[in-house]
Amino acid sequence: FVGRVPLRPDDPLPPTEDLVLSRILWLDGVEAHNVNTRNRFIYIHGTRHEDKIGEPDSHGCIRMRNADVIELFDLVDVDTPVTIRK
Template identity: 50%
Template sequence: MTPLDFLHISLADQCLYGFAGGQLRLRLPVSTALNGPGELNGSGCTPRGRHQVRAKIGEGLPLGAVLRGRRWTGEVWSPQLHEQFPGRDWILTRILWLSGCERGRNRLGQVDTFRRYIYLHGTPDTEPMGVPRSHGCIRLRNRDLMELFARVPVHCAVQIDEATCPLGIGTSCLSIKE
């Protein structure tokens, strides 16, 4: 699999587009913030603009590993565990922790993506993709996240915006993988 050097997350399409050398290599459905776009701390919104992957967390953990405070709890998600903790915002499998690159927009002060703990992370397969439902993060299917995690280096460029696919491929976000 080709390593990716740029991710575009479209809030309009609810898709993640992965590029290598300017060529689209990956398209995955995501779920961004229920509260829509926004950068302010405490807003529950998905921040826009230029970002980078600042840290990769969870290498080697099992599919469905439950993460809290960026650490594995020792649990693996199951419907029974979900029933036991019905209100939990499940962060599963892996974390790609984002850091903003635009001072005053998504970096530093009350708009700092990194200090807001904005991640790309796994979610239970029972959660819908393609519709905004998160608390600000970008949710992915666990298997999709495992593949993405393996292909994305630390410092990979990430653009989050309201534009549709940068190549005009259409608004349907069926998973494609090279």
């Protein structure tokens, strides 16, 4: 995730961009001195490039299939601890 750009429904989508088209889960890390994922814009989000799931193709985010991230978004409450492992 590198920034927010508003798009209108009729705007063409750049084919190489990893656009967030469904849900985004903002994460606050537990590291000291405010070195956390929210300030570094590292999120869990859906992608329009679902065929690249599992390949390094973002700026540090965790990309999921859109249907999966929508399900996850609906399952977790605010302040739910999330552990991310390799």
